[in-house]
Amino acid sequence: MVAKGDMVYAWAADAAVQEKGECGGAITALQQYALKSGMVDAVLAVKKGQDLYDAVPTLITDPVDLAETAGSLHCGTLLLSKVVKKYLESTENTRVGVTVKGCDLMGLIELAKRDAVDMDRLLLIGVNCGGSVSPVSARKMIAEKFGVNPDDVVKEEIDKGQFIIVTKDGEHKGISIDELEEEGYGRRSNCRRCLYKVPRQADLAAGNWGVIGDKAGKATFVEVCSEKGAELLNKAAAAGALETSAAIPKGIEIRGKVENAMLKLGNKWRKNDFNALSSDLWGTIERETARCIKCYSCIENCPVCFPASEDLKGNSRMVTTGEIPPNPMFHLRRFAHISDSCVNCGQCEELCPMDIPLALFSHAIRSEGDAAFQPKLGRAPYKN
Ligand code: FAD
């Protein structure tokens, strides 16, 4: 039996799920059990779409279908917070299991602070996240740095500081993320600045860091973060859905060290990115946003931006309608709306057709406040 605060290695009991899972399939087994047992009515997970660079959210009500969501996709453009909000709004009293990265979770918590999401209806399995790569950058990086046709890649993973690909001919190639990033490839710029690597405000936090010994690569390290998480793990193990063993103390130590190293790296990137802006923040915003075609993608895709769209898009007292590019006030007003909630998910920037570095601006503005304010972004008051 586990309790809140415990750390274990876990893997699926079912051999097929074990095989298909990223690190032994514990998450898939837990979601399957949660559905079968009625702890949740549906699971929102992610599956491969057209190709490896296309991560698609999918709502599942039949436990068998969860097999197609096993595995980690590091190169999709994806944020689940607003999808969860929309689903909860469209149903009454349903409970949903969701696998969340730190940014998905932070977005949900910020929405909950605004009473836009009821956290009691969610069962959250967090995945540690060292960062993801945008589909466009991933294809470019694989073609230019790995010398491989991106369509020939059948698996990608990030392990021990390397981005690794496996081709359809079974060839493995890995290049250090540091080297890739020095040359302008690698993780999204917002992921580099992220300081939320282990999502401890989920019910369980799962990842591969710290799994050593004969279970390396075959099990998931699970930190139990809430009573609800302990209940799920205990019941799933008792029902024979997954197996667990105590985490090796040396593995716990290694996981802590890796997490700290990632946080240090995140702070280094913040310094690098924000310092470059500091001498002329306003000038840079004015110059960059002059390309804006007012498509509203940054508003639609921001997890924490949901004022009445009429207010944002037209009939506003603050911004003249029908003007392209819009007056910089269009952007300043948005920064003001989300400035205390920008979780640095990067969606606004990645999905801007004019490549305006919007997340950089809003994160630079927000992180200054976050250094002083409580509760921190994506944290309390929603303690689990
Ligand atoms: P599985 O049973 O294979 O289940 C995987 C679950 O992840 C499924 O529910 C699936 O829907 C979901 N999923 C897949 N891709 C995404 C996505 N892009 N966004 C949201 N959910 C997704 N662990 C670490 O310790 N260190 C890391 O640096 C790290 N980086 C990661 C980065 C990403 C983008 C992802 C998705 C995961 C990362 N992980 C990391 C977690 C690790 O890869 C495994 O997901 C974890 O160990 C669980 O393995 P499993 O076999 O139990 O999961």
Ligand code: SF4
């Ligand atoms: Fe303008 Fe880019 Fe936002 Fe579209 S996504 S409104 S182009 S800033």
Ligand code: SF4
């Ligand atoms: Fe994400 Fe951009 Fe919204 Fe910040 S402003 S939460 S980076 S979409």
